[in-house]
Amino acid sequence: MVSNTRKYDVIVVGAGHAGCEAALASARMGLSTLILAIDLDKVASMPCSPSIGGTAKGHLVREVDAMGGEMGKASDASAIQFKTLNTKKGPAVHSTRTQNDKNIYHRTMKAVLEAQENLYLKQGLVERLVVEGGKVTGVVDQTGFGFETQAVVIAAGTFLSGLVHVGESCIQAGRAGEFAAYGLAASMKEQGLEMGRMKTGTPPRLHQDTIDYSKLEEHKADDTPCFFSFSSTHAPLPQLPSFIGHTTEATRNIVLDNLHRSPLYCGTIKGVSARYCPSFEDKAIKFPDRVSHQVILEPEGIDTREMYVSGLGNSLPVDLQIPFVRSIAGFEEAEIIRPGYAIEYDYVNPVQLRPTLETRKVDGLFLAGQINGTSGYEEAAAQGLWAGINAALKVSGRSPFVLDRSQGYMGVMVDDLITRGTLEPYRIFTSRAEYRLMMREDNADFRLTEMAHELGLVNDDTVRQVRERKAAIDREIGRIRSVVVKPSSAVNTYLTDRGTTPLKTGVPMDQILKRAQMGYDAVTQLAAPEVPVEDRVAKQVEIEVKYEGYIDRQLAEIEKFKHLEKIRLPEDFDFQVVHGLSNELRAKLIEVRPVSLGQASRIDGITPAAISVLMIHLKNREGN
The missing domain is CATH 1.10.10.1800 (tRNA uridine 5-carboxymethylaminomethyl modification enzyme MnmG/GidA)
Known part of the structure; x- marks a missing residue:
C-alpha cells in the first residue's frame, strides 16, 4: 500500500448529509480531517425528496443547528418554500419543513466544506479498512492508495453493495448513475460486523411544462417563514408553490396487473422496505380498500424544470411507469425525465455500536447515517454530527459526548438504535420522545448551545x-x-x-x-x-x-428517568453470572451491552424484575 504523506486525525468516508456534518464537527474541533467522496460533484446531494424537515425531522435539524451544524443554514439558504406543520396542535409537535433547490443546497454545503479550516476534501472510492490490533489505522481507495488516521467515520448512505432496480433491470450502483462500494462492505464484514439488507426508493421526475396544473390543488409557502437556523434572518430565494393530486383506480390496477414485473414483488429485492415511506406497489397491496392516494408535485429548484412527485415511488419498468404516471389527473401528458427506481443496500445492525456510535468490534471506527439502518437526510445529519464529535473527542483523549432521551431528539434516536436495533429503515417521530414537551424546536438552542460551546463548535x-x-x-x-x-x-x-x-x-x-x-x-x-x-x-x-x-410534571418525570441513567454498568459487566435472568434476557443484554440500568430497562423484553436483579447484582459486585 502506498500511503499519503499526510496523516489525518479523522477520516470521514462519504459526503452525504451525515458525512458533511461529521467532517465539519471534527474540523471545527481543531482536528485534521479528511472527507473522501466517490464524487465531489455530489456533496450533500438530495437523491430523493428535495426537502428538509417535517414532523420530528425538523426538531433534529434545529438540534444540529444549535450544536453548530450546517444543515439548517444550508436549508434556509436554499429554501424555495417554508412551511410550519402541526400548527393547530401544541408547540411540542410544531415542525418546520422546507422545499429546497437541491443544486443550491449542494453548492452551499460544498462551499462551506471547502472553506473550513482543518478540513480536506478528496475524491476516491474507499475499498477497505486498515485495522491493526483491533484498531482502525487507515483506509485504502480503489487505486490501492492509502490514508492513515486515528479514527474513521463511515457515512456511506446507500452505497454499501448498492443495487438499483428498475423493473427487470438490476444495476450495481449507490444511486442511479453512481458507483457502489462493494469492497468496503466486504471489508466491514471481515471485521466481524453483522450486516443486513434494506431497501428504499425514489419516484420519477416529471417535466414541469407537461403538467396540467388546473387539475391540481395549489399550496403556497407560509407568509412568514420559520427558519431552521437561529442565525438566519431572511429567505434569499423566491417562494414557489407545490401541488397536490390523487392517484386513480387505473393507477392502482396498472400496478396490481403487473406485480410480476416489480422486483419488489417478484422476489428480486431481498432488502426490507421502509414502512413509513412505502413504494406504490406496497400501497396497492397493503391498502386494498384505498382506491386513491395523495401525490405531491414539488419543484426541484428555481433553475430546473424537473418536478418531484412524492407518493409515486416505484420500481416498475419504464414502459409501465409511463402509463402509471399518466393515469393521474393533470399528468395525462406528463413526460418522465428520470424514472423512479428502488435501491437495496447493506446496513449494520446498530446494537453493535456504543452510545458514541463507535463500533464495539473495531476501536476508532464510527458509523453514521443510513449505514445504521435509518432513513432520511435529517436522521443522517444528526448522526453525522454525533459521530464526528465523538471521533474528535476520542482522538483528543476527551470524554465522549452523549445526550440522553430527555435532552434531545438526537438522544432518542441514538438510544433507540443502539438499544433496540432496527429491522426496517428507522424514522424519527415525535411519538418516540417521552419528554417532547421539553424538547421543542423553539428551545433547541437553550438545550444544546452551551454544550456545543464547550466542545468548540460554536463561538463566544x-x-x-x-x-x-x-x-x-x-x-x-x-x-x-x-x-x-x-x-x-x-x-x-x-x-x-x-x-x-x-x-x-x-x-x-x-x-x-x-x-x-x-x-x-x-x-x-x-x-x-x-x-x-x-x-x-x-x-x-x-x-x-x-x-x-x-x-x-415532565421535569419531575425526567428526574425519575435520570435516576436509572446514573446507575452505570461497567463495560466488563458479566451478564452470564447474574442469577435470576432467563437465558433469553441474558442473551439480549449481552448483545446490546447497555451502559446503564436506564438503557437496560429499554431493551425489548426486559422486565422490571430483571432490572431489580441487575441492581442487586451490581450492588453486591461493588461491595466485594
Missing part, C-alpha cells in the same frame, strides 16, 4: 446571544407574574371580545395568559413592557407560562 458571540435571550425570557416571565391587571371597561371589553371571562378583581397577568383564548398579544394590550421584547422571546414566554403545569 453565539453562546452570548443565547444567554441574553434566555435572560430576557426569564425577566419577562418574572415581570408578568408581578403585574396585576385590574378590572376596567377597556380590559373587560378586550377579554369579552376574545371569548373569555371578564375580570371581577385584580388578576396577575400570567394567569390571564394561561387562558386558552390568550396569546402573548394579550400581554402587549393589557400589561405591555416598557421596551417591546423580540418575537422569539415573546413566543418562549407564552409557551413557558401556558404550559407551566405540564412542564413541571
Whole structure:
C-alpha cells in the first residue's frame, strides 16, 4: 500500500448529509480531517425528496443547528418554500419543513466544506479498512492508495453493495448513475460486523411544462417563514408553490396487473422496505380498500424544470411507469425525465455500536447515517454530527459526548438504535420522545448551545446571544407574574371580545395568559413592557407560562428517568453470572451491552424484575 504523506486525525468516508456534518464537527474541533467522496460533484446531494424537515425531522435539524451544524443554514439558504406543520396542535409537535433547490443546497454545503479550516476534501472510492490490533489505522481507495488516521467515520448512505432496480433491470450502483462500494462492505464484514439488507426508493421526475396544473390543488409557502437556523434572518430565494393530486383506480390496477414485473414483488429485492415511506406497489397491496392516494408535485429548484412527485415511488419498468404516471389527473401528458427506481443496500445492525456510535468490534471506527439502518437526510445529519464529535473527542483523549432521551431528539434516536436495533429503515417521530414537551424546536438552542460551546463548535458571540435571550425570557416571565391587571371597561371589553371571562378583581397577568383564548398579544394590550421584547422571546414566554403545569410534571418525570441513567454498568459487566435472568434476557443484554440500568430497562423484553436483579447484582459486585 502506498500511503499519503499526510496523516489525518479523522477520516470521514462519504459526503452525504451525515458525512458533511461529521467532517465539519471534527474540523471545527481543531482536528485534521479528511472527507473522501466517490464524487465531489455530489456533496450533500438530495437523491430523493428535495426537502428538509417535517414532523420530528425538523426538531433534529434545529438540534444540529444549535450544536453548530450546517444543515439548517444550508436549508434556509436554499429554501424555495417554508412551511410550519402541526400548527393547530401544541408547540411540542410544531415542525418546520422546507422545499429546497437541491443544486443550491449542494453548492452551499460544498462551499462551506471547502472553506473550513482543518478540513480536506478528496475524491476516491474507499475499498477497505486498515485495522491493526483491533484498531482502525487507515483506509485504502480503489487505486490501492492509502490514508492513515486515528479514527474513521463511515457515512456511506446507500452505497454499501448498492443495487438499483428498475423493473427487470438490476444495476450495481449507490444511486442511479453512481458507483457502489462493494469492497468496503466486504471489508466491514471481515471485521466481524453483522450486516443486513434494506431497501428504499425514489419516484420519477416529471417535466414541469407537461403538467396540467388546473387539475391540481395549489399550496403556497407560509407568509412568514420559520427558519431552521437561529442565525438566519431572511429567505434569499423566491417562494414557489407545490401541488397536490390523487392517484386513480387505473393507477392502482396498472400496478396490481403487473406485480410480476416489480422486483419488489417478484422476489428480486431481498432488502426490507421502509414502512413509513412505502413504494406504490406496497400501497396497492397493503391498502386494498384505498382506491386513491395523495401525490405531491414539488419543484426541484428555481433553475430546473424537473418536478418531484412524492407518493409515486416505484420500481416498475419504464414502459409501465409511463402509463402509471399518466393515469393521474393533470399528468395525462406528463413526460418522465428520470424514472423512479428502488435501491437495496447493506446496513449494520446498530446494537453493535456504543452510545458514541463507535463500533464495539473495531476501536476508532464510527458509523453514521443510513449505514445504521435509518432513513432520511435529517436522521443522517444528526448522526453525522454525533459521530464526528465523538471521533474528535476520542482522538483528543476527551470524554465522549452523549445526550440522553430527555435532552434531545438526537438522544432518542441514538438510544433507540443502539438499544433496540432496527429491522426496517428507522424514522424519527415525535411519538418516540417521552419528554417532547421539553424538547421543542423553539428551545433547541437553550438545550444544546452551551454544550456545543464547550466542545468548540460554536463561538463566544453565539453562546452570548443565547444567554441574553434566555435572560430576557426569564425577566419577562418574572415581570408578568408581578403585574396585576385590574378590572376596567377597556380590559373587560378586550377579554369579552376574545371569548373569555371578564375580570371581577385584580388578576396577575400570567394567569390571564394561561387562558386558552390568550396569546402573548394579550400581554402587549393589557400589561405591555416598557421596551417591546423580540418575537422569539415573546413566543418562549407564552409557551413557558401556558404550559407551566405540564412542564413541571415532565421535569419531575425526567428526574425519575435520570435516576436509572446514573446507575452505570461497567463495560466488563458479566451478564452470564447474574442469577435470576432467563437465558433469553441474558442473551439480549449481552448483545446490546447497555451502559446503564436506564438503557437496560429499554431493551425489548426486559422486565422490571430483571432490572431489580441487575441492581442487586451490581450492588453486591461493588461491595466485594
